[in-house]
Amino acid sequence: MATVEEVAECMFKEVEQFSGKKRFKPGDLIKHVQKELGADKDQAKLAIRALTEDGRLVYSYFGGTWLELPYQEGAAKG
Amino acid sequence: MSDVKTPMLDELSGGQWPSFVDQIKQEAVHTPRYNNDMLKQLEISYSDNRGHWKHGGLVGVTGYGAGIIGRYTDIPNEVPGVAQFHTVRVIPPTGLYYTTEALRFLMGIWNKYGSGLMNLHGTTGDIIFLGTRTNHLELMWDELAAAGWDLGGSGSSNRTPSACLGKSRCDAACIDTMDLIHNITNHVMDELHRPAFPYKFKIKASGCPNDCVAANARSDLAIIGIWKDDIRINAAELKNYFAKHKDPKQGFDMVNHVALMCPSRCIEVDVNAETLNIRNGECVKCMHCINVMPKALHVGEDTGAVILMGAKAPIVEGALMGTVLVPFMKMDKDDDYQDFKDLLEKTWDYWEENGQNRERIGETIQRVGLAYFLQQLELEPNPNQINAPRDNPYIFYDEFFDEEEEAAG
Numbered sequence: 001m002a003t004v005e006e007v008a009e010c011m012f013k014e015v016e017q018f019s020g021k022k023r024f025k026p027g028d029l030i031k032h033v034q035k036e037l038g039a040d041k042d043q044a045k046l047a048i049r050a051l052t053e054d055g056r057l058v059y060s061y062f063g064g065t066w067l068e069l070p071y072q073e074g075a076a077k078g
Numbered sequence: 079m080s081d082v083k084t085p086m087l088d089e090l091s092g093g094q095w096p097s098f099v100d101q102i103k104q105e106a107v108h109t110p111r112y113n114n115d116m117l118k119q120l121e122i123s124y125s126d127n128r129g130h131w132k133h134g135g136l137v138g139v140t141g142y143g144a145g146i147i148g149r150y151t152d153i154p155n156e157v158p159g160v161a162q163f164h165t166v167r168v169i170p171p172t173g174l175y176y177t178t179e180a181l182r183f184l185m186g187i188w189n190k191y192g193s194g195l196m197n198l199h200g201t202t203g204d205i206i207f208l209g210t211r212t213n214h215l216e217l218m219w220d221e222l223a224a225a226g227w228d229l230g231g232s233g234s235s236n237r238t239p240s241a242c243l244g245k246s247r248c249d250a251a252c253i254d255t256m257d258l259i260h261n262i263t264n265h266v267m268d269e270l271h272r273p274a275f276p277y278k279f280k281i282k283a284s285g286c287p288n289d290c291v292a293a294n295a296r297s298d299l300a301i302i303g304i305w306k307d308d309i310r311i312n313a314a315e316l317k318n319y320f321a322k323h324k325d326p327k328q329g330f331d332m333v334n335h336v337a338l339m340c341p342s343r344c345i346e347v348d349v350n351a352e353t354l355n356i357r358n359g360e361c362v363k364c365m366h367c368i369n370v371m372p373k374a375l376h377v378g379e380d381t382g383a384v385i386l387m388g389a390k391a392p393i394v395e396g397a398l399m400g401t402v403l404v405p406f407m408k409m410d411k412d413d414d415y416q417d418f419k420d421l422l423e424k425t426w427d428y429w430e431e432n433g434q435n436r437e438r439i440g441e442t443i444q445r446v447g448l449a450y451f452l453q454q455l456e457l458e459p460n461p462n463q464i465n466a467p468r469d470n471p472y473i474f475y476d477e478f479f480d481e482e483e484e485a486a487g
Contacts, residue, residue, distance in 0.1 A: 025234070026143075026274040027430055041430075049272060052141050059143030061134040064436050065233035065273035067143075071136070 002037040008047035010036055012056055015069060023066045080106035082117045086124040105194045112193035112209050115159030119151055130157075137164050137212050139219040143273045145229025146215060164215065166192070166207040167230035168222065169263065170199060173243040173256040183225060191218035201296065203240030203282075204230040228267075235273035236266050237280045244285040244303075250368060251285030252303030252381035253409045259283050261415055266422075275426070276433035276442075286377060287363045293386070294400045298439045299422070300386040305378030306406055308358040309367070315374040320352045339366050382408045384462075385421065388440025398440040401448060403455070405462035421455070428454045 002010075011029045018024070024032075030044040039047075048067065051057040058070045080103040091097045099117075106113035119130055135148035147165040154161035168184070170176075184205065188194055193209030200206040210218065219229070231237035239262050242248070244255030262281060263270070269279075282293035283301040293300035322328040332354075337347045344360035345367060347353070356367075368375045385407055386400030407417055425439065428451075433442045443451045452459055 025276070025435065026272070027276065030274065030430075041427075045268065045272070045274065048274070049141070049268075052143065052272070055140065058136055059138055059233070059273065060136045061148065061233045063134070064277065065143055065235065068136075 002033075002039055002043070004043055004046045004050060007033045007037060007039045007043050008050050008056075010039075011044075011047055011067075012051060015057060015067060019069050023062075023068065025064065026067055029067060079103045080110065080114055080117060082106070082114045082121075084117050084121045087117065087121055102195065108189055109192075109194040111159045112163070113159075113195070115157035116163070116193070116209065119153065119157045119160055122153065122156065131163075137162075137215065139215055139229070142229055142271045144232045144235040144271055147232050149209075160209065162211045163193070163209040164212065166210065166215075166218070167200075167202060167204040167232055167238065168207065169228050169230045169238050170203065170205050172241055172260045172263070173246055174199065175243070175246075184227075187218060187221055191221075202230065202237055203291075204238050229271065231270045231273075231278075233273045234275045234277050235271070235279070236269040236275070237278055238270065239263050239266070239281040239283070240291055241283040242285050242290040244283075248285055249372065250288060250365070250377055252305055252377055253283070253285055253301070253383050254411065255283040255285045255301075255303070257411060258301065258409055258415060258418075262418075262422075265419060269426070275430060277436050277438050279426075279429075279439065281422075283383075287365045288369065293389075295389050295397075296391065297389055297400070298387060299425070300389060300400045301383045301409075301418070302386065303377075303381060303409075304363055304384045304406065305381045307378035307380040309356050309361065309378060310376040311354065311356075312374050312376070316354060316371075317352065319371050319374050320349065323349055336367050336370055339370075340364070341366075382406050383418075385418070387425070388438070388443050390438045390440050394436055394438075395441050395444075398438075398444075401440075401443065401465065402460075402463045403452070403457060405460055424455050 010033050014029060014032050015024055026048055029048065030041060033039040033044050033047070034041070052059060055070060057067045060066045060068050084099070087099045090099045102113050102117060106117065123129055130152050132150045132152055133148065135150070137148040138146045145167050147167070149163045149165055151157055151160050151163065185196070188196055188207050191210055191214040192207050195208040197206035197208060239259045241255035241259035244251040244253065246256055269275070279299070280297040281299045281301070282291045282297035284291050284293045285303040287302055287304060289302055293302055319330070319332065322330040323332040332347045332349055337345045341364050342360045342362045344357040346355045368377065384402060385404040387403045388398055389400040390398050404421065409415060409418065429439050429442055432446070433439065448463065449459065452463070
C-alpha cells in the first residue's frame with residue numbers, strides 16, 4: 001500500500017506533466033492514483049489536502065473546481 | 079450618501095421599497111474606495127446593457143478550495159476600486175441565531191477588510207461578504223478563524239448545510255434540525271472545504287413538511303421532518319375553533335377553510351355535532367389543517383424524516399424537484415444520525431465515481447434511471463418514490479422476469 005506522500009507525488013507528477021494542456025478535477029486525480037497505485041479514497045483526499053496546504057497545487061474555479069499548479073492569472077495582475 | 083452621479087440607478091431608489099442603490103450609497107461613506115467604483119460600474123452596465131463582472135479563477139485561502147469566489151471587473155481602468163471584488167462565504171450559526179456581539183464582529187471585519195456590503199443570508203444560507211481584494215483575504219481569514227468562524231462551501235463542494243430553526247421555536251418541527259445540521263456540518267467539513275465532487279451538492283433540513291428552507295426545491299439532498307402516526311387533536315382548542323366558525327364576525331369557516339382545502343379530502347367536519355375526523359391513512363402531510371388550526375391540531379408523535387434527492391435550480395439542465403429516496407428515516411441523535419450518514423456516504427461514493435463533470439445528482443439520477451440508482455444505493459423500491467403513474471405503455475417486463483429467474487438459479 002502506497003503512503004500518502006507517494007500518492008501526493010503521483011498526483012503532482014500527473015498535474016505537472018499535463019500543465020497547460022489539460023485540467024484535472026480532484027476526482028480525476030483520485031481515480032488516477034486508485035488506478036496507478038491502488039490507493040484508497042481517504043488516502044487520496046489526504047494527499048490532495050497535503051498538496052494544497054503546501055501550496056504545490058492550488059484550487060481554481062472555471063465552471064467547476066480544478067486542481068492546478070500555482071500561477072498568477074491575468075485578471076489578478078490588472 | 080455617496081456623491082457619485084448615477085442617474086439611471088437612481089430610478090431604482092424611487093417607490094416604497096428599500097433599494098440596494100440607497101444601501102450601497104450609504105455604505106460608500108464608510109468604504110468609498112470599493113462602493114463608489116461599484117456604483118460607477120453598475121451605472122455603466124445599465125447604459126451598456128451588459129454586466130462587467132468576471133467570475134472564478136484562483137483566489138482562495140491556503141489549503142481551502144472553497145469559501146472564496148473570485149470576482150473581477152473587465153473595465154479595471156475605469157473602476158480601479160473594484161478591479162478585484164471577491165466574495166467570501168462564512169458558515170452561519172445553525173438556525174441563524176446571532177448575538178449582537180457576533181454581528182458587530184462580522185461587520186467590523188468586513189469594514190476593515192472589505193467593502194462593508196453583506197448579504198444575510200444568500201440562497202446558499204451562508205453569510206455573504208461582498209467585495210474584497212486578494213491581498214486582504216488571508217488577513218481577514220486569520221481574524222475570522224481566530225474568533226471561531228469558518229468559511230462555507232463553494233465550487234464543486236458540499237455546500238454549507240442549512241436548516242430551519244426547528245424545535246428551538248417551532249411547534250411543528252418533527253426533527254431537531256439545528257442539532258442535525260450542526261452535526262452533519264461538522265461531519266462533512268472536509269467535503270465542504272475541499273471540493274472533490276462532479277459539481278455542487280447541497281443539504282438542507284426542514285423540521286416539517288411546511289419546508290421553510292425550501293429543501294425540496296433547492297437542495298440535492300433534502301431532509302424533511304415528518305410523522306408516521308396520527309395527527310394529534312386537542313379537544314378543548316378544537317371547541318374554540320368551532321366557536322370561531324359559528325361567529326360570523328370571525329370569518330373562519332371549518333368546512334371551506336379546512337376540510338375542503340385538504341388535498342386528499344381525508345378530513346370530515348360536522349359543525350353541528352362539533353366533531354372533526356381525520357382518516358390519517360390517507361393524509362399526505364400537506365400541513366394545511368395544522369397551519370390553519372395550530373392550537374387544535376399537532377403533528378404526530380412517531381416522528382422522523384423523509385429523505386429526498388435531486389432538486390436543483392436550472393443551470394445546465396432545467397429545474398428539478400426532489401425525488402423521495404427514503405419515505406421515513408428515524409433521525410436518531412443517540413446513534414449520531416448514523417443511518418443518514420451511511421446513506422450520504424453511499425450517495426457520494428456512487429456520484430463521485432459515476433457523475434459527469436457539472437452534473438448535479440438529480441441529473442445523474444435522470445440519466446441512469448431511478449431504479450438503477452436505488453439498486454446502487456442498496457435501497458428498497460417503494461411506491462412513495464413514484465411521482466406519477468407511468469404514461470408510456472411500451473415497457474416490456476420479459477427481461478426483468480428473466481433476470482429474476484436467473485438470480486433464482
